[in-house]
Amino acid sequence: SYDLTQPPSVSVALGQTAIITCAGSNIGTKKVHWYQQRPGQAPVLIIYINNNRPSAIPERFSASTSATTATLTIARAQVGDGADYYCQVLDSGSWVFGGGTKLSVL
Amino acid sequence: EVKLLESGGGLVRPGGSVRLSCTASGFYFGNYAMSWVRQTPGKGLEWVSLLTGSGGRTFYADSVRGRFTISRDNSKNTVYMEMSSLSAEDTAIYYCVKEINSVFESWGQGTLVNVSS
Numbered sequence: 001s002y003d004l005t006q007p008p009s010v011s012v013a014l015g016q017t018a019i020i021t022c023a024g025s026n027i028g029t030k031k032v033h034w035y036q037q038r039p040g041q042a043p044v045l046i047i048y049i050n051n052n053r054p055s056a057i058p059e060r061f062s063a064s065t066s067a068t069t070a071t072l073t074i075a076r077a078q079v080g081d082g083a084d085y086y087c088q089v090l091d092s093g094s095w096v097f098g099g100g101t102k103l104s105v106l
Numbered sequence: 107e108v109k110l111l112e113s114g115g116g117l118v119r120p121g122g123s124v125r126l127s128c129t130a131s132g133f134y135f136g137n138y139a140m141s142w143v144r145q146t147p148g149k150g151l152e153w154v155s156l157l158t159g160s161g162g163r164t165f166y167a168d169s170v171r172g173r174f175t176i177s178r179d180n181s182k183n184t185v186y187m188e189m190s191s192l193s194a195e196d197t198a199i200y201y202c203v204k205e206i207n208s209v210f211e212s213w214g215q216g217t218l219v220n221v222s223s
Binding site: 037086088094096098099 | 141143152165167168171205207210216
């Protein structure tokens with residue numbers, strides 16, 4: 001089975017840039033999507049197919065992908081960005097999530 | 107506006123069965139694959155199953171294959187998940203999700219299935 005590895009937690013100072021990574025074998029060949037889940041709420045799509053944002057998502061959210069790692073970047077972090085973030089890909093008929101990263105905005 | 111409303115969750119005895127339903131609105135239901143994703147309280151997301159828009163193809167996670175069955179009634183804009191031989195490991199919030207091109211585009215609010223004696 002395909003595995004995606006995310007750091008369990010990331011901290012960022014208010015107004016600074018947060019970086020969340022998602023490592024997977026040959027992830028650069030896959031379409032990577034990112035979801036935000038605030039406490040007590042359902043996940044929300046924030047980035048699709050590597051670096052596309054739904055219309056309601058601020059430009060502060062961006063993403064990129066290298067051969068082995070996908071990266072979510074949150075510029076000018078706000079208190080409301082504190083949430084769990086998940087990467088996700090489709091691999092061989094299986095939709096796979098990373099373990100999730102808890103972002104704390106300090 | 108896309109809306110997905112799950113129902114059918116609750117307390118289930120180990121070894122028991124339950125059927126979840128998800129009624130959709132705000133889009134042409136038959137054109138889209140629908141999926142179920144679950145989340146153990148306090149843990150991460152786990153994809154469970156997906157059914158194509160026509161209902162012709164199904165996909166299951168290894169952890170549920172043979173025990174869970176996904177189906178849909180496009181005339182009712184509803185997708186179902188029949189779950190059997192349940193164990194404590196199946197305790198989770200089950201989300202109904204609209205899928206397009208491998209993306210989980212829209213999510214319901216979820217329904218909790220608690221497997222406990």
